[in-house]
Amino acid sequence: MKGLFVTFEGIEGAGKSTQAKELYNYLKEQNPKVALTREPGGTDTGKKIREILLTPTEEVFPSLAELFLYEADRVLHVENKIKPLLEKGYIVISDRYIDSTLAYQGYARNIDKEVVKYLNKLATDNLTPDITFLIDIPVEEGLKRIREERGFDRIEQEDIDFHKKLREGFLKIAQEEKNRVVVIDGLNSPQEISAKIIKIFESRFKEYL
Ligand SMILES: Nc1ncnc2c1ncn2[C@@H]1O[C@H](COP(=O)(O)OP(=O)(O)OP(=O)(O)O)[C@@H](O)[C@H]1O
Numbered sequence: 235m236k237g238l239f240v241t242f243e244g245i246e247g248a249g250k251s252t253q254a255k256e257l258y259n260y261l262k263e264q265n266p267k268v269a270l271t272r273e274p275g276g277t278d279t280g281k282k283i284r285e286i287l288l289t290p291t292e293e294v295f296p297s298l299a300e301l302f303l304y305e306a307d308r309v310l311h312v313e314n315k316i317k318p319l320l321e322k323g324y325i326v327i328s329d330r331y332i333d334s335t336l337a338y339q340g341y342a343r344n345i346d347k348e349v350v351k352y353l354n355k356l357a358t359d360n361l362t363p364d365i366t367f368l369i370d371i372p373v374e375e376g377l378k379r380i381r382e383e384r385g386f387d388r389i390e391q392e393d394i395d396f397h398k399k400l401r402e403g404f405l406k407i408a409q410e411e412k413n414r415v416v417v418i419d420g421l422n423s424p425q426e427i428s429a430k431i432i433k434i435f436e437s438r439f440k441e442y443l
């Protein structure tokens with residue numbers, strides 16, 4: 235059977251990593267061919283790119299530099315990991331993918347959205363997820379969770395307006411791609427959210443269970 239590509243998106247603290255792992259654990263019980271990965275940093279070289287992106291620096295870090303680093307990470311990820319796994323019939327779950335770049339660098343950092351979309355296409359060789367779960371929460375809640383969990387990293391030091399643009403961006407993407415992107419209310423308990431995600435997964439992709 236051909237592979238299946240699932241992604242998780244949302245603002246910081248939304249619960250992407252928690253839910254990606256929950257879905258992974260659930261699927262793994264029924265199907266050994268499941269892989270969990272993330273962006274940035276899904277490959278060896280990508281881990282180095284992730285470090286560059288998330289380490290605070292006194293230097294100017296232009297949005298375009300961010301964009302190119304994220305896309306470079308993505309090319310490495312798609313070519314070395316995602317595509318080979320899909321070809322072997324795996325369900326691949328990625329914690330962040332193309333929508334994060336469009337939301338952050340496009341909607342929040344104001345780089346031309348058409349340019350971001352084009353680079354996303356180029357970087358992925360047009361590989362679009364079969365389904366994307368957008369976990370949506372208010373900005374204040376996301377930042378509160380992150381603050382409680384750990385200190386802010388470079389991106390998280392940004393002001394609240396930035397995160398609001400980000401959230402709106404994700405929601406616009408979901409509106410534009412209703413068939414692919416499912417919006418999930420991230421304010422419910424982790425258990426309720428994962429039960430909902432599993433239900434949606436089962437209803438769309440029964441044959442993978
Ligand atoms: N549904 C939830 N309700 C309350 N707290 C939650 C919920 N889901 C996750 N959390 C907590 O919020 C914090 C952030 O969760 P998680 O790391 O899954 O978010 P994330 O979207 O991956 O964040 P980041 O963008 O920083 O990677 C964690 O401390 C986690 O335990």
Ligand SMILES: [Mg+2]
Pocket residue numbers: 250251252329
């Ligand atoms: Mg995370």
